[in-house]
Amino acid sequence: MLLGKTINDDLYEELEELLIQSDIGMNMTMQLVEELESSVSRKKLKTSEQIYDELKELLKAKLIYNDEENTKLKLKDGKLNILLVVGVNGVGKTTSIGKIAKKLKDSGKKVIIGAGDTFRAAAIEQVEEWGKRTGVEVVKQAHGSDPAAVIFDTVKTAKNRGFDVAILDTAGRLHNKRDLMKELEKINKIIREQSGETDFETLLVIDSTTGQNGLEQARIFNEIVDLTGIILTKFDGTAKGGIIFPITSELKKPIKFIGVGEGIEDLREFDKKEFVEAMFD
CATH class of the missing domain: 3.40.50.300 (P-loop containing nucleotide triphosphate hydrolases)
Structure with a gap:
């Protein structure tokens, strides 16, 4: 849904809206978008596909209490x-x-x-x-x-x-x-x-x-x-x-x-x- 798009403020706004609609909440959403922008800059990500994958990795990283041992x-x-x-x-x-x-x-x-x-x-x-x-x-x-x-x-x-x-x-x-x-x-x-x-x-x-x-x-x-x-x-x-x-x-x-x-x-x-x-x- 966001793939193939230009990396600009509009893309970040769309991601923000997507996260809020997913019930992540405003505070966590703002935190994720900030971390994402930092990752994009640090890793020199160029495509919306890369950004999308990075967002997924950031979300997985938020679930630090959900390793296999804790989940069972x-x-x-x-x-x-x-x-x-x-x-x-x-x-x-x-x-x-x-x-x-x-x-x-x-x-x-x-x-x-x-x-x-x-x-x-x-x-x-x-x-x-x-x-x-x-x-x-x-x-x-x-x-x-x-x-x-x-x-x-x-x-x-x-x-x-x-x-x-x-x-x-x-x-x-x-x-x-x-x-x-x-x-x-x-x-x-x-x-x-x-x-x-x-x-x-x-x-x-x-x-x-x-x-x-x-x-x-x-x-x-x-x-x-x-x-x-x-x-x-x-x-x-x-x-x-x-x-x-x-x-x-x-x-x-x-x-x-x-x-x-x-x-x-x-x-x-x-x-x-x-x-x-x-x-x-």
């Missing part, structure tokens, strides 16, 4: 691994949990899911449905139960019966930050006490179509719990997903998975090279 789930053999999954309602949290459960089960892990979003009856039903689809056991209680009690039961069951991974769903009620904070602090305490683990994955699910709201959600959840990674959903159709650049830059957290469709297999481990290329398709 940190799972240990011979002990219970906890995946605590957080995020606001409607971002695809429960769907992501189901898809992760399928991946882990297919890799030979014994997996259990805790339906910890007890405030929405539909969320409990959705977890149950994913349990049936994947053949993974689900721990649940009645709609309106204490979420912490579900987490307690799930972790205790997982520990007593030799499960490899417990994936824990949570409510996403951001309209009351204090309640959410108290709830997640309680859940964290239960996980540590019941599992004996202090080092576990806490994954934030973000909808790539929400743009800059995703950054604010990431800030709030990272204040409440120490996030270990991000799952970016709905990266198909019109979503560009550029929001991951300010999130990873500011919070210093890796992207673990990216959702690219509705199918059960459509949750992929994050690959920064593939992601940057897909942004400009």
